[in-house]
Structures are given as C-alpha cells and as structure tokens.
Amino acid sequence: MLVIRPLQETDLDDLYGMAEKAGKGLTTLPADRGLLQRKIERTRESFNQRCAPEAGLYLFALEDTVTARVVGISGIEARVGLEEVFYNYRLSVTVNASRELGVHVRTPTLHLSNDMTDTTEICSLLLAGDYQGGGNGLLLSRCRFMFLDEFRKHFSEKVFAEMRGVSDPQGRSPLWDALGSKFFDMEFVQADTLSGLGNKSFIAELMPKYPIYLPMLPDVARAVIGMVHDNTRPALKMLQAEGFNFNGLVDIFDGGPLVEAFVSNIRTVRESINRHAMVINKPIDLDVPPEHRVMICNRSFRDFRVTTLPIDCIGPDVVRIPHDVAEALLVESGDPVRLAPLKEGALSPMHPLRGQADEDEKILDRLRNYRSRHAQD
C-alpha cells in the first residue's frame, strides 16, 4: 500500500538517494544532505505548527508500507518571496504606434516582476522511477490539493507551480545562453543550482532590471519562452486538468511557464466529498486500476494521511475502509474522512452512481414488467 504522510527526520537517506538519481533538473531538491536536512526540519516545524503559518514548508512523502521506504515526495511552500525576493519575468507587450506614419508595432517584452510574492507554491514533486505509472504520480501531486482544501487559512487563495523550461540533454538552456549568461558569467546549471540552494541574493545583484525587448534575442531563445521541458509535459497536463492556467509569468533563467489556479477552483477541491469512516474486517481487493480508485484522506493537520481506495467502498453516508487501510490513515469507525477523484475522466465520488446506470435500467425494467402483468389482469 502507498500512503502519503508528512516527511520525517528518518526519511533523509531515502530522500537523498532520490535527489541523487534525479540529477540536475530538479532545482528545489538538490542532492545536498545539509540542505535536505534543513528542509526536513522546516517541514517538521510546519506540521507541528511551531513556525508562523506563512513560513511553512509542507513536504509530503509517499511511503510504500511494504518496504517502509519513501518512494516519492511533493510539497507546498506556504508563501514565497517573504524572506528572499522571488523573481519572474512577466511576458507583456509594448506597443509603439505613430498615426502620422501609419505604423503600429507590438514588441513582446519581458518585465522583471515580484508578482508572486506572498503566494502559495506547489513544488518539489519527485517520484522514484520504478513507482511511476498506476496513478502514483497523480496521488503524489493531488494529495496536496486535499491538504490545501482542508487547511485553507494557512495558504493564499491562489496557488501556483513553476514548470521546468526547455534545456538540452547537456543542461544548456537557449534562453539562458541568450540572456542570463550575458549578465551572470556562469553556466545555466550552476546558476540554477545556486538558486536552488537558496543563495538568491546574487540574482538581485546581477540581474538586468530594465525590460528586455524580445526582438533583440535570437529566435531559438524566443521560441522557448513559456515552453516546458519534454519531461515536464505530463506534469503540466495534469495541472491543466486540475484547472491551472499559464499566468503570463516565466522563469528568469530558462523561461519555463508559471501556472496558477484559485484553490476553490481546483478540480480535486471542487469534486471532493465528506464521509464517515466505517472500518470493516472483511478484506477488500485494493488492487484495482486507477480509473476505479479515489483518494481518501483523514482530517488531521499534524498527521495528515492520504491513500487510495476502490470507488465501490463509497456509500451514501459512510465509506467502508478495510482494517489495514484504516490503520494507515490513522482513522477509526465514525471519524470524518474526505474523498476526491484520482484520475480525470474516471469515476468521481460526487457521482458514484454513474457506473451503475445498468442497475437502474434493470430496476425500471422490473417495474415495467410488473405493470404490464397487472394490466393483463
């Protein structure tokens, strides 16, 4: 069974192993023991509410209960840009027009902005290679929306995600080569790593502050602005299905897009329902395809847990939970739980009867037969 839970001190080795395998692409989780250790500590403080809500970092671990190992991680940064400065480029348009000459020119322009300051970011998604598929990525990503929904007052109304921009297999970014490198005197990978390590003040010191007119950049650089890395396309698709949209901001280094959504509009949030737990002793076959599973979470802040259950377990008032799952979720009979769809286009707990249309037809048929028999009498 795969269960989402807050990250713990004991997860450091697993986390480091994953970060090492992930390589350079993941700037928010560099393979640096000290840094990961600090992230775990921040996470513990946040879940134990020993820090200000806006300073919170909520990292979730996906644990395989069989091997007791962490196989995935995802996170929520409660607020960005409060201690350091959070930079993006806003992709906007400058218009120069002369009526006298009949000229009207639109120049796409990048403006340096701090617009995301004080906004909640979802970040740090990483899933071990041998666990990819089978809805595990969806669980790892979407569990965060259940947490956001449950504890909205800790987060901003709007949340965003930074998507990784285009770079080649050697880690060269066309936008960096055309723009950043002219000001930073370093390789993209190095700058990106420094930024991930939290040494952000150098950005403010070296960054060009005036707007950048895009026609002055080479075509290859312009072409990648607002585009995602091939490896990030599935993640982008997943967020788009949740209702996230490009908000006009791009990463200052690689030009990757920012997508954002209001928490109340996120599909997982809109389509989730409350039930009470009914722990049953009869075992249930949990191994059903992701289309037939839903996410289920307890309602605890400190000991937040999420896993998946077959959709058949949902009743009108209660959800039937096998003994071992209830244990993993830390719930007992009568405890409130929350359910949300796992996969888009599949069954949703809001419409549990959709799959039973045949059953309804059978009932109607019986009714018709009954009536016709009586009519003959």
Add this chain to the structure above:
Amino acid sequence: MWQVRPANPDDLQQILDIAGSQSARLSSTLPNTETALAEKIAQSQSDLASQSKDNRPRRLLFVLENTDTGQIAGTAGIDTRAGNGQPFYNYRRDYLIHASHQLNVSRRVEVLYPSHALTDLTLLCAFTLRPELRETPAFELLSRARILFIASHRDWFSNRIVSEIQGVQHNDGSVPFWDSLGRHFFNMDFETADRHSGQLSKTFIAELMPPNPVYVTLLSEPAQAALGEPHPLTQPNYSLLQREGFQTGCYLDIFDGGPVLEARTDSLKTLVTSQQKTLHGSEGPDGETCLISAGEGAGFRCLLTPVAETLADDVKVPVSTWRALNCNAGDPVRISPL
C-alpha cells in the same frame, strides 16, 4: 574665390543637387525634397532677418559659393536650439556595475538610456560638401565660417555646442545599429526613418522609440562595434571638429549610433583665436591666408583672404576681398588664422 554666405531661394536647385548625391549623406538634417528644402531656406532667411536678441530657436543655413562662377559647392547649418523647441533625442551610453559579494563577481553592464539632455544646445548640422573639395581649404572655410558667425552673434547661441557625426553604414546601405535596435520598433528601414527624421516633426520618434533603456550586450555584435564610431566619410569633418575643441561624450545618435561631439562654445578654437579688426586696404595679395568674416544676419559673409596685419587693430586686405564682403575701409571685420 570661395565664399560662405546665408542661403537664399535662388540656391534651391543647386542645393538639391548636392543633397541628392551620395556623398552628401553626412547629415539627415538637410532635406532632399524641394518643398522641404525651400521651407528650410525660407526659415533661415527669416531667422537671420530678425535681429532681436531673444533666445528663440533659429535654424540657419549657409552655402559655399564660388563667387566667380556662382556655383554652390556645399552647405553648412546651425540650429541655435537643438530640437527647435521640441525634444532632441539621443542615447546616453552609460554603465552600471552589477556586483555580487556572495559570488565575488563584478560586472560592468553597458546601458543605452534614451535622453533629451542635449535639447536646446546649439547644434552644428546640415554639413555637405562636393567630394572633390574635401581636401581643400574650402572645406575648412565652410565648416569654420559657422563658428565665426557664432562669434559675431554670440547672444543667439547656448553655452554648449554639439554636432552629430554620421555613424557606421555598410556599402549595401545597411546600418548595423539600426538593424539591431531601431528597426524592431520603427518597423521601417534606415533610409525611411532617416528621411522622416529630416522632414517630419520629431513626434514619431517619441511615439516609436523604445521607451526603456537598452542593454548593449543584447545588441548584435556589428551593432556593438558600431557604437560611437564615425562613418569613414566623415573623418575630415570629425578631425576638424576635434581640432576646434569638440570631444566625444557619452551621447549617440538614435538611428545609426554615431557619436555626438560636444564642446563649450566659448572654448571653440576659432572663437578664441578670432579677433575683431578694422578693415583697411592693402597694395597686393601679400600676407598669411586667414578666414575673414563681416556683416550681420543676412549680410554675413566669410571668405579666405591674404591678410597683412598692422600693429594696431587694423588689418590690410586686398580690395577684391572688400567687395566680396560688401565692406568699406573702417568697417569692423573678424579674422581667424587658417
């Protein structure tokens, strides 16, 4: 004999011929259409006729004339107030230091700022000369006559004086600075923009120019190399102005990135070394060749003449010079050594 005098409407056709020739592309401030040029000559005449000492912008145009043949061989202009009551556009080339203590990196970042700082300064402009005269004293006469004019009408002019030098343009007509920057915003080729600049009000520049500073490092390499570089054809003019005391500053032309030369008006060499003298006749064409000017406003004349100096504030020049200057004995003249 070569003489510099204010342009008049009869010169129109001959000036048009010069303005149309390739060698004359040294300044866009000389229009090359008949209507615009006629207007410019008319304005110069009326501005010269007004003897008031106010500071209103005047746009003056002088011609180099062969007094024997009546042929016009060049033009030179002065705008008493650059921009002529409108903003005068330049880029100011400036530097910012981007430094990070943390990374121990320090970097000089070059930036072009749109600027109006030169507005209302006196501007030397519209300088054109037939190519065959470029190596002759006539060239010096034409250029420096303007400074003698400034010396005798000092109230009309500001304390600082500037001159735009044409920037790099390749033989195929392309201008690297324009192609890397201006073209994206004006959506027209250099020739068109240049023509508009000479003829239209400067409003279109305000409307179309990029409103924010521009990082030099993002310009194309040929454009970066062209910053502040004079066109080879302007070399004689460039050197002459440097000898006069003009220096390159941090201002550039917004179209071709050519340098803007700056000087203090009262430090101009011709102005400092020129002397006011009283005119007397001499027997023959003896003495050192000097520039000599006389007359006010529309009556201004300047030519080259042998000068025999006496100890008093008198100069002796040949009678032919008197005639050309429309002067008589005892009239005040201004001379400056060649």
